[in-house]
Amino acid sequence: MVTAVGKGRNVVVVTKKYQITIPEEVRKGPGTKPGDKIVFIKTGKGYLLMKVEDLLDEMCRVTEDIEEVSEAVRESFKRAIEELEKQEDS
Template identity: 45%
Template sequence: MVSVTKKFQVTIPKEVRKDLNIQSGDKVVFVKNNDGNWELMTVKTLAERMITDSDDVENTMSDSRPSFTAQFVK
C-alpha cells in the first residue's frame, strides 16, 4: 500500500518498479484497459503495445505521433 501526498504523488514500490522495469527518469502513463481497470506502464511499453496490437503499424504510428510526442516526449 502507498499513500498519496497532498500533491497527488506516490512512490512506486520497489517490487512494482522491478516487475514493470521502471527506471529513474522513465515516463509512465496510466491506461484504462478493456476491462475498465487502470494499468501503469512506461511510455516505451505503451508504444510497444500499440505497435503489437495494431493491424496497420504505419498508420497507427503516423496518426499517433503528433499527440504522443506533444504529451510524452519532451
C-alpha cells in the first residue's frame, strides 16, 4: 500500500537526529507497526512512504504482468510468422 501525506495536517518536525514521528493517520493506513521497514520513494511531486514488504509485493505483481505481456507478444509474433510462411507456400 502506498501512503501519501495529505490535507496539510500531517506536518511533522525533524529532530536534531533527523528523526520524525509518523502521524497516526498515516501509519494506520498501511497497518504500519514498530519494526516495519519503510522506503521513501521520490516522485515528481515529493515522496511516497511504502512498507518494504508492500513494495516487494508490487514489484512481483508488475513482473508477473510483464511476463504475461511478453508471452502474448511472443505468441502474436509466432502466429504472424506462421501466417507469412503459409502465404509464401501458396
